[in-house]
Amino acid sequence: SSELTQDPAVSVAVGQTVRITCQGDSLRRYYASWYQQKPGQAPILVMYGKNNRPSGIPDRFSGSSSRNTASLTITGTQAEDEADYYCNSRASSGNHLVFGPGTKVTVL
Amino acid sequence: QVQLQESGPGLVRPSETLSLTCTVSGGSISNYYWSWIRQPPGKGLEWIGYIYYRGNINYNPSLNSRVSISVDTSKNQFSLKLTSVTAADTAVYYCARVCGADCFFAFDMWGQGTVVTVSS
Numbered sequence: 572s573s574e575l576t577q578d579p580a581v582s583v584a585v586g587q588t589v590r591i592t593c594q595g596d597s598l599r600r601y602y603a604s605w606y607q608q609k610p611g612q613a614p615i616l617v618m619y620g621k622n623n624r625p626s627g628i629p630d631r632f633s634g635s636s637s638r639n640t641a642s643l644t645i646t647g648t649q650a651e652d653e654a655d656y657y658c659n660s661r662a663s664s665g666n667h668l669v670f671g672p673g674t675k676v677t678v679l
Numbered sequence: 680q681v682q683l684q685e686s687g688p689g690l691v692r693p694s695e696t697l698s699l700t701c702t703v704s705g706g707s708i709s710n711y712y713w714s715w716i717r718q719p720p721g722k723g724l725e726w727i728g729y730i731y732y733r734g735n736i737n738y739n740p741s742l743n744s745r746v747s748i749s750v751d752t753s754k755n756q757f758s759l760k761l762t763s764v765t766a767a768d769t770a771v772y773y774c775a776r777v778c779g780a781d782c783f784f785a786f787d788m789w790g791q792g793t794v795v796t797v798s799s
Binding site: 614 | 714725738785787791
């Protein structure tokens, strides 16, 4: 089983808000990062740290963290946001890195 | 703009060693951590390990006995070796840059990925 857990799937209507969560004990100590992966493509980083967006990532993506849960929120979801989203963080040991199992976001 | 490109055989026989190289262009390999990540067909991402340009290394405990990552700063490359492969090692293998403690060890640059199939 993964150190990080995510809901397998979530759906959202165009223009609405969706929150994707990632849970794990290591998140009490370390921030999560978030990746978007579309079919046949490499993942891209969309969020890291408390709420940091890499250059080129739209500001409809935001991040937050509380206790053992990290969240990625998409406000005003667009059709092109349909993708798999993975969280990752340092493991509880601190030296290793781990990924969550991923959440498939379907935009209706 | 930094770019990463994986290279290596697309087919490996069972029990043999998988060897891949990642070439970094458009920037120096120095001052960063570099990582390998894989994704079996239809499944999620699995971190394999990372190496600092000066040689500090960490591996996924589940692969620790079979994996080796090295770096060649003169060629701006880093490499992966995975021994005693089985069909379970069939995956898309990605190389990625780890942006370090300042950005919480996020993977900020990725290669396009290379498909490796383990089959006789």
